[in-house]
Amino acid sequence: MVDDERGLCAGIQEAIEREGYSVDAATDATVALAMAGQRLYNLVISDLKMPHLSGLELLARVKARTPDTVVVLMTAYGTVENAVQAMKEGAYDYLTKPVDLVRLRALVSKALEFQSVVAENHELRLRLRRAAEPNLLIGQSEALEAVRRAVREVAESEATVLLEGESGTGKELVARSIHQRSPRGARPFVSVNCAALPEQLIESELFGHVKGAFTGAIVARAGRFQKAEGGTLFLDEIGDLSAKGQGDLLRVIEEGVFQRVGSSEPERADVRLIAATHRTLDEAVRAGRFREDLYYRLAVFPIRVPPLRERAEDIPLLAESFLELLAQRHKRRRKQLSDEALRVCQRFPWPGNVRQLRNVIERLVLGGAGPLIQASDLPEPLQTHDQNAAAFTVRPGMTLAEVEKLLIRRTLTHVTSNREAAARALGLSRRALQYKLKEYGLLRAAPGATDDSRDSRDE
Numbered sequence: 001m002v003d004d005e006r007g008l009c010a011g012i013q014e015a016i017e018r019e020g021y022s023v024d025a026a027t028d029a030t031v032a033l034a035m036a037g038q039r040l041y042n043l044v045i046s047d048l049k050m051p052h053l054s055g056l057e058l059l060a061r062v063k064a065r066t067p068d069t070v071v072v073l074m075t076a077y078g079t080v081e082n083a084v085q086a087m088k089e090g091a092y093d094y095l096t097k098p099v100d101l102v103r104l105r106a107l108v109s110k111a112l113e114f115q116s117v118v119a120e121n122h123e124l125r126l127r128l129r130r131a132a133e134p135n136l137l138i139g140q141s142e143a144l145e146a147v148r149r150a151v152r153e154v155a156e157s158e159a160t161v162l163l164e165g166e167s168g169t170g171k172e173l174v175a176r177s178i179h180q181r182s183p184r185g186a187r188p189f190v191s192v193n194c195a196a197l198p199e200q201l202i203e204s205e206l207f208g209h210v211k212g213a214f215t216g217a218i219v220a221r222a223g224r225f226q227k228a229e230g231g232t233l234f235l236d237e238i239g240d241l242s243a244k245g246q247g248d249l250l251r252v253i254e255e256g257v258f259q260r261v262g263s264s265e266p267e268r269a270d271v272r273l274i275a276a277t278h279r280t281l282d283e284a285v286r287a288g289r290f291r292e293d294l295y296y297r298l299a300v301f302p303i304r305v306p307p308l309r310e311r312a313e314d315i316p317l318l319a320e321s322f323l324e325l326l327a328q329r330h331k332r333r334r335k336q337l338s339d340e341a342l343r344v345c346q347r348f349p350w351p352g353n354v355r356q357l358r359n360v361i362e363r364l365v366l367g368g369a370g371p372l373i374q375a376s377d378l379p380e381p382l383q384t385h386d387q388n389a390a391a392f393t394v395r396p397g398m399t400l401a402e403v404e405k406l407l408i409r410r411t412l413t414h415v416t417s418n419r420e421a422a423a424r425a426l427g428l429s430r431r432a433l434q435y436k437l438k439e440y441g442l443l444r445a446a447p448g449a450t451d452d453s454r455d456s457r458d459e
Contacts, residue, residue: 001025002032002046002058003074008099012045015101016108029053036062037229037270041069042115043108045095048075048082056089057211057220063090064208064222065188065229070115072107074099089219137170137177138321139314142441143306147174150303155181160253162238162298163276165305168355171276172236174305179232184272187231192224195240202245204261207252213262225258225269233271238298239279239290250294273298308350308357312409313442315346318354322361332365340375344386347410405440408433412442 001016003009006027013025024041026032029050036044044062048055059071073086074095086094092111095104137144154161155178163171172191179189197205204213208223224233235241241249252258253273257266275298284290308315319337327334337345350356360379369377376383394403411422423433436442 002029002044002050002055003027004029004047004050008097012099012104015104016045019105019108021108021112029055029058033058033061036065036069037268040066043111044069044071045108046071046073048073048086056086059086059089059091060220061222061226064227068115068118070111070118072111137173138317139311140317141306141311141314143311144314145441147303147305150301151177151181154178154301154303156183157301158272160272160298160300161274162281162300162302163274163305164281164302165276165278166307166353167278168353169305169307170354171305172234174303175232175234175274175276178274179234179272182232182272184231188228189232189234190224190228191234191236193236194245195237197241197245199242199244202242203248206245206248207258207260209261210263213260220260223258223260225252225271226267228271230270231272233273235273235275237277238275239277239281239284243291246291246294250291250297253294253297308353312346315357316342318357319345319361322358323365326358326362326365330362330365333371335365335369335371335373337373338375341373341378344375344378344382348382348385401440404436405442408436408440409442 001009001013001023002025003012004027009025009027013023016023024035024039026035029046030053032044032046033053035041041062044058046055046058050058055073055075059073062069062071070092071090072093072095073091074097075082076097082094092114093107095107137147151174161175161178163174165171175191176189179185192205203209204221204223206223206225208221208226211218211220235249252269256269258269259266281290281295281299285292285295316337319342323335323337326332345357345360352359360382363379364373364377367377375386394406408422408426411425412419419433419437420430423430426433428436
């Protein structure tokens with residue numbers, strides 16, 4: 001309950017408490033906003049006309065932090081225009097003063113019932129969305145397990161995380177996994193694409209603005225930091241943030257506060273930052289394109305998300321997951337990839353990573369291939385690459401271990417899936433090959449790989 005008239009505020013608080021509800025009260029809207037930042041409220045009843053912060057501004061800021069909170073506004077200035085504006089801004093209903101306590105009690109009951117339905121629907125939508133979206137991080141490879149270990153290690157902390165990896169590898173899913181495992185998991189997860197932020201609007205997008213801050217700012221607007229209050233702010237493609245944006249972000253990280261555009265009042269930045277980039281940020285620092293001080297602030301806990309070509313052994317599980325979920329989504333018959341089609345998929349380098357694999361599977365689900373998808377049903381680029389993939393490229397700068405891992409994987413997928421035969425081809429003993437398979441996380445290097453009984457005992 002928020003009203004700058006102390007007597008009215010206390011009276012309404014008492015009237016609602018008699019109905020069995022727990023009610024906090026504030027006679028200052030800025031105090032109420034701080035309270036809403038510390039505790040989750042189902043319902044806010046606020047006066048419209050107040051000093052410092054109006055009821056409409058309080059409505060906007062509360063909704064930005066907790067969209068499911070229901071807000072009822074009341075005023076002595078009971079005009080139709082005020083009512084229409086309040087409803088447009090997201091108010092549940094509107095009361096005029098003097099307040100009719102019978103109507104107030106009925107409205108509180110209805111508003112809380114409505115809030116309960118909205119909250120349940122929100123949770124249901126989240127569950128349905130998670131169930132409907134294929135899991136891009138499914139797999140059993142050592143490369144993916146290293147990511148999972150890192151997520152478990154950092155999730156419970158407040159450390160800033162930097163996710164590095166190519167586009168399409170699932171960096172945002174890793175960020176969401178960290179958020180959901182953290183103490184902030186019940187609070188908002190807000191994502192912002194830094195590459196899409198126009199330089200002249202960076203401050204407004206990140207920190208929000210007050211009404212009249214610039215031409216076109218007809219109402220106050222919450223920024224991403226406010227929307228993520230108490231939760232996690234995911235800064236995607238941080239390497240593409242402009243120099244001005246880098247400076248603004250560094251200031252917030254160092255000081256822990258920010259100011260909305262057009263306001264002189266500092267606000268606390270209670271968010272956990274997770275950044276992601278497809279670029280190599282330390283190279284950008286050396287080239288002068290990214291601030292060194294910001295880089296070290298962000299890279300407190302770096303996690304490298306591997307490209308799909310480094311976890312080809314996960315492709316069968318990924319493909320299976322995509323085939324099932326996309327067939328359900330498009331109401332198509334369930335299909336399956338043949339062993340040879342899987343091997344072709346494992347040999348393809350997937351420049352678009354898991355996102356590209358998902359698109360290929362979706363095309364196969366929608367296309368005319370039969371229930372068993374053959375290698376000849378795969379898109380032309382996969383078939384052409386497989387025909388030309390007898391050799392592989394060694395790039396300058398690769399380590400000997402990387403070259404050896406690639407050679408072993410190619411031998412198992414292109415020459416023979418029998419490990420004893422592969423060991424002979426590579427000039428290794430069977431045990432030496434087995435050791436290297438474990439060292440490089442290649443025990444599932446090819447679907448249907450075969451072993452003699454002695455190798456099976458070694459595993």
